[in-house]
Amino acid sequence: MKAPILVIKHLPASGMAIFPFILLKSERLKNDKEIINHEKIHLRQQLELLILPFYVFYVLNYLFNRLKYGEHYLAYRNIIFEKEAYDHEKDLNYLKKGNWFGWLRISKTP
Template identity: 40%
Template sequence: MYIVVAKYLIPEGYAALTVFPFVVLRESESQQNLVLMQHEQIHIRQQLEMLVIAFFLWYFAEYLFGLIRFGNHNLAYRNISFEKKLTRMRKTRNF
């Protein structure tokens, strides 16, 4: 995993974006946020398991479906199965 800090590549309201093998952070201080870094490490693993391209096709298909369904970017993002799984993991495993 390679960490890159690039404030203007990350949409407003988000801290990071992961595209194997890179984690792009909005702020360099985010490297100290263990919950965020674990979240992004899991996205790296998910991308590897799905051979990267399949992950992004699935991820964006779910996002677009959610955007049509909810008409709201934040709700569409929160309802992507990969994000929902990480939210459940965070609540149950205290990572």
């Protein structure tokens, strides 16, 4: 999957995927294969859910997790979409292997 990459210096995170773009906080991150792979996993998740529902589920999952865990970091890391992306960001062939709807099979807590 080839995605246009935009550098936004004031981005609140190192990287972010907003279909069809990958947003990065700095130019040097364009060479970070793991962060690019992480964000590409999010782009595929967005496609799997026909884009808009992904954002709805992402926010709802975060809010539920915030109530469950109390703190931002645990709530964020336990979003089902983040779990899949973090679990597989080092596997640069993950998206080529298929694994559609992999976030449905994620269950462990970081």
